Structures are given as structure tokens and as C-alpha cells.
Amino acid sequence: MVIFNRNSDKARMIWNICRAEQKETKAMPVSAIINVVGLGPGDPLDLPARNLSLMRSYPTLYLRTEQHPVIPYLQREGFRLYPLDHFYEKYDSFKQVYSAMTTFLLREAQKERALVFAVPGSPLVGEAVVRLLKEQGPANGVNIRIFPAPGFLDSLYQLLEIDPGEGI
Numbered sequence: 001m002v003i004f005n006r007n008s009d010k011a012r013m014i015w016n017i018c019r020a021e022q023k024e025t026k027a028m029p030v031s032a033i034i035n036v037v038g039l040g041p042g043d044p045l046d047l048p049a050r051n052l053s054l055m056r057s058y059p060t061l062y063l064r065t066e067q068h069p070v071i072p073y074l075q076r077e078g079f080r081l082y083p084l085d086h087f088y089e090k091y092d093s094f095k096q097v098y099s100a101m102t103t104f105l106l107r108e109a110q111k112e113r114a115l116v117f118a119v120p121g122s123p124l125v126g127e128a129v130v131r132l133l134k135e136q137g138p139a140n141g142v143n144i145r146i147f148p149a150p151g152f153l154d155s156l157y158q159l160l161e162i163d164p165g166e167g168i
């Protein structure tokens with residue numbers, strides 16, 4: 001009994017469709033990496049050890065913004081910081097700002113082969129640049145790796161002694 005005949009017209013048609021879809025969705029080979037790390041809600045003690053270790057292994061730490069309570073700690077620790085705050089002054093809309101930051105980071109990653117981009121709180125919550133990097137990275141040969149941290153809401157739940165699972 002033959003379950004699947006590879007030589008049938010139908011099988012060849014399905015095979016050709018699958019190959020065509022593969023070609024259309026194929027991303028560029030990965031040539032660079034952007035490690036996106038969360039800085040946590042603000043206390044250096046909330047900064048995950050894995051994120052801190054990763055940041056220490058790169059010469060420059062790109063920051064979405066220098067306006068974060070953990071920045072003085074990073075400066076005291078001797079990190080070389082490259083804040084992207086100047087993009088906010090250069091463009092008129094947040095859409096333009098985040099698009100320009102994304103383009104800049106993708107280009108820097110291609111030049112440096114790997115970099116660390118740090119964002120306030122968690123990179124998985126409300127970070128437009130991170131979303132754009134995830135969307136555009138593969139097409140530009142850049143792998144985006146996410147290293148989360150607690151967000152400010154985590155601190156708020158503890159401060160207010162509430163469980164968000166029980167309703168707020």
C-alpha cells in the first residue's frame with residue numbers, strides 16, 4: 001500500500017509551492033546580533049545578573065534613553081554609554097524617532113557584528129524600537145536576542161501588595 005506517491009502530479013505541485021514559499025520568506029543569512037537587554041524598573045539590584053554580565057562583555061552599551069535611574073550606577077561601574085536621546089530632538093514624531101533608532105542600530109550591528117541595546121524596564125513591554133528591530137532584523141541579516149528584566153509594574157505590584165492575577 002502506497003500512502004504518499006512522491007512522483008504524483010499533486011505531490012510535485014505541493015513540493016513546488018512549498019519551495020516557492022521558502023524562497024519568498026527566506027531572510028538574509030545572519031551576520032550580526034543585537035542583544036536587547038532590559039534595565040529593570042530603576043534600582044540596580046533589580047537589574048538581572050545575566051543582563052549585567054552580558055553588558056560587561058561589550059565595549060559600548062547603546063541606550064534608548066539616558067533618562068533612567070540605573071544610569072548613574074552604570075557610569076560608576078565604568079560602562080561606555082551611547083545614549084540615543086539625540087534622536088528625540090532631531091525628529092518631529094515618535095514614529096520617525098523609533099524608525100531612525102532602528103535603522104541606526106541595524107547599521108551599527110552590521111559594522112560591529114554584535115552589540116548590546118539597553119531599554120528601560122522590560123524590552124517586551126511598550127518598546128517600539130524593540131518591536132521594529134524584531135520585524136526588520138532578519139531581513140537585514142541581524143539576529144535580535146531579547147534578555148528581559150522586571151518592568152515598573154512588577155515593582156508597583158509589590159509596593160501596593162497586590163496580585164494582578166486577582167484583579168486590580
